[in-house]
Amino acid sequence: MFKDTRYFEKYAMLSLDCMGLSSAAFLMGESPDLQSEGTGTGIEVTRAISERARLREFVMHELRRSYPTMATDISFSDGIAFIQAVNGLFGGKIHIEEIERSIEVKTAKLNKNYKVFAKNHLYVFTFDKNLTADYALFAVRKARPEGKVRFDLFFVNCVDKIYVTDGRKVDTVKLAPAAQKAIDKAIRENSKQNTDDR
Numbered sequence: 001m002f003k004d005t006r007y008f009e010k011y012a013m014l015s016l017d018c019m020g021l022s023s024a025a026f027l028m029g030e031s032p033d034l035q036s037e038g039t040g041t042g043i044e045v046t047r048a049i050s051e052r053a054r055l056r057e058f059v060m061h062e063l064r065r066s067y068p069t070m071a072t073d074i075s076f077s078d079g080i081a082f083i084q085a086v087n088g089l090f091g092g093k094i095h096i097e098e099i100e101r102s103i104e105v106k107t108a109k110l111n112k113n114y115k116v117f118a119k120n121h122l123y124v125f126t127f128d129k130n131l132t133a134d135y136a137l138f139a140v141r142k143a144r145p146e147g148k149v150r151f152d153l154f155f156v157n158c159v160d161k162i163y164v165t166d167g168r169k170v171d172t173v174k175l176a177p178a179a180q181k182a183i184d185k186a187i188r189e190n191s192k193q194n195t196d197d198r
Contacts, residue, residue: 004100007187009033012045014122014183019164030113040106040118043155044106047125048098095128099139099156104146121153124170129159136163136169 006028013034029035032042064185094146110120126136136156145151154162160180162173 008047008081008125009045010035010182010187010190012043012125012155014186015155015175015179018179019155019162020109029115031143032120034066034113041121042115042117042119043111043121043123044110044151045123045125046102046106047127048095048102048128049125052081061195093132095126096135096142098134099124099126099136101145103140103143103151103154107145107147107150110151111149116149119153120149121152121155122151123155123157125157127159129161131156131158131163133170133172137167140165140167145170166174166187 009028013023013026025036026034027038032044032123106122140154154165160175162175164171164173
């Protein structure tokens with residue numbers, strides 16, 4: 001279910017085309033992960049999910065598979081999982097907290113040892129297709145990053161859509177299943193080609 005860091009960096013880069021940005025303008029780098037000297041843009045890629053949240057998402061995935069019509073939520077206390085029927089957003093609170101944490105951690109790194117561009121963006125994978133635009137915007141606004149340099153734009157990837165926000169407004173870019181498959185296929189082909197070239 002969870003892939004390596006390079007996969008997410010490549011996925012983020014290729015998904016830029018879906019947002020009207022040219023992935024060809026970017027090169028894979030380090031600190032930030034995607035760099036475009038031509039456009040003066042750096043994009044750091046991260047996953048807003050803790051080990052606890054990964055476990056929670058795995059259990060939720062299995063519950064949804066087994067009981068697709070039942071809305072459930074899960075919480076942990078002292079190593080015990082509590083499953084309950086709920087109305088509303090799955091896991092919204094935990095994802096908001098993880099987005100906030102990601103923004104704060106990555107902003108500190110941006111100020112400490114990242115290459116700073118004219119435009120600095122953060123691309124965050126949430127693994128939650130039920131996260132709404134309002135919750136994504138709320139998470140970005142709620143974060144309290146410290147440091148002189150801040151991220152200008154946030155891409156919040158929610159599986160089948162990407163919320164693009166500057167903290168004031170939010171736009172939604174839909175990722176059709178065909179686009180998701182095309183991105184996955186391109187990454188696999190690129191990885192295979194890189195392996196064959198060795």
